[in-house]
Amino acid sequence: MQKNIGLEDSQIVRKNNIDDSDPTATETAIRECIEEGCNVIFATSWGYMETVAALAEEFPDIYFAHGTGYMSNGKNFTNYFGRIYQARYLSGIAAGLKTQSNKIGYVAAQNKDNSEVTGGLDAFAMGIYSVNPDAKVYVRVTNSWYDPEGESAAAKALIAEGCDVIGQHCNTPNPQLAAEEANVWGVGYNSDMIKDAPKAVLCSVLWDWGAYYTAYVQSIIDGSYDGSNYYGGLAEGLVDISDLADFNDPEAAAKIEEAKKSIIDGSFNVFDGVIETNDGSTVGEEGGTLDDATITGGINWYFKNIVEESAQ
Numbered sequence: 001m002q003k004n005i006g007l008e009d010s011q012i013v014r015k016n017n018i019d020d021s022d023p024t025a026t027e028t029a030i031r032e033c034i035e036e037g038c039n040v041i042f043a044t045s046w047g048y049m050e051t052v053a054a055l056a057e058e059f060p061d062i063y064f065a066h067g068t069g070y071m072s073n074g075k076n077f078t079n080y081f082g083r084i085y086q087a088r089y090l091s092g093i094a095a096g097l098k099t100q101s102n103k104i105g106y107v108a109a110q111n112k113d114n115s116e117v118t119g120g121l122d123a124f125a126m127g128i129y130s131v132n133p134d135a136k137v138y139v140r141v142t143n144s145w146y147d148p149e150g151e152s153a154a155a156k157a158l159i160a161e162g163c164d165v166i167g168q169h170c171n172t173p174n175p176q177l178a179a180e181e182a183n184v185w186g187v188g189y190n191s192d193m194i195k196d197a198p199k200a201v202l203c204s205v206l207w208d209w210g211a212y213y214t215a216y217v218q219s220i221i222d223g224s225y226d227g228s229n230y231y232g233g234l235a236e237g238l239v240d241i242s243d244l245a246d247f248n249d250p251e252a253a254a255k256i257e258e259a260k261k262s263i264i265d266g267s268f269n270v271f272d273g274v275i276e277t278n279d280g281s282t283v284g285e286e287g288g289t290l291d292d293a294t295i296t297g298g299i300n301w302y303f304k305n306i307v308e309e310s311a312q
Contacts, residue, residue: 005221013032015029015030019047020145021047026051027055030055038062041063042066043067044067046069049066049070049071052077053071056076057073059076063078065077065216067080068116069081074228078227080216082212082230082232082236082238083234083238084239087206088120088123089127091204091241092129093130093259094202094244095165095187096128096132097251097252098202099132099185102135103135103136103163104128104138104166105137105138105165105166106124106137106138106140106158107142107151107155107170108139108169109145110143112302115300119271121137122302122306123270125303125305126270126303129305131255136306137167137305137306138158138306140154144170145170146171148174155178155179156182165187167187168188173188176197179197179200180197186202187201187203187204187205188205188242189204190207202247202248203241205239206242208238209238211236211237212230212232235264241256269289271284273285273286278305279302
């Protein structure tokens with residue numbers, strides 16, 4: 001975004017490692033940004049949401065954009081996120097075709113009540129099921145977005161139970177490092193984690209936030225900003241998966257490309273039709289698809305091939 005818009009380094013203020021479970025620290029960081037002259041503030045973690053909502057009311061001339069979550073005011077406080085579940089579905093295809101044990105592990109930052117984490121896990125599991133209906137997905141929850149030790153422990157426990165592919169929705173590469181150490185496979189998240197665990201990572205689920213940040217800031221500059229929330233996906237270039245590693249099955253590449261095309265052209269939306277959950281109930285309806293509001297805030301169920309493990 002900085003490069004695209006042509007901003008100087010002095011125009012960008014970064015506040016790193018602000019604990020999103022600490023509202024005081026969050027508020028302090030945001031107020032420091034305002035004091036330093038920032039008039040556009042991106043808040044990039046779920047736990048910042050309520051603090052940002054309050055400060056947006058206090059500072060109506062500052063533009064606040066919050067990543068993930070669900071709150072906004074349609075004025076100076078907008079919500080942005082993306083259809084990361086689309087990329088997770090594709091990565092599930094790679095995992096489902098690679099497993100030999102039919103046991104796939106998943107390290108989740110939050111429990112079933114968090115729609116962001118759960119929707120992504122469900123999509124991953126559905127991608128697996130589409131190519132390997134015999135496989136099960138075992139999930140362990142760390143209850144933290146960033147817990148290096150907890151993420152390692154969860155991954156190792158899953159591997160000890162026989163999982164030979166490890167997926168994740170958490171912020172360190174530790175689950176992939178654990179997979180490599182144990183000589184099993186992995187699916188990374190956020191960035192291409194093959195750089196971290198080159199002998200394990202089949203592919204990674206990726207964000208390209210620059211696609212959104214550029215459009216957001218440019219809209220403020222040119223006066224087209226309208227306070228709308230943003231929810232992009234594969235078609236907008238906001239999400240994707242990395243190229244498959246050389247040791248992944250070529251069959252996976254073909255199946256992923258087929259599914260990707262159908263998602264982009266709108267003929268397939270991942271959460272289509274009647275979906276069976278792991279408690280025997282169903283969601284959705286024949287001929288329909290879950291709407292964005294449900295996907296971002298109303299998914300609190302696990303797909304039928306998911307097995308819940310004890311929280312870490």
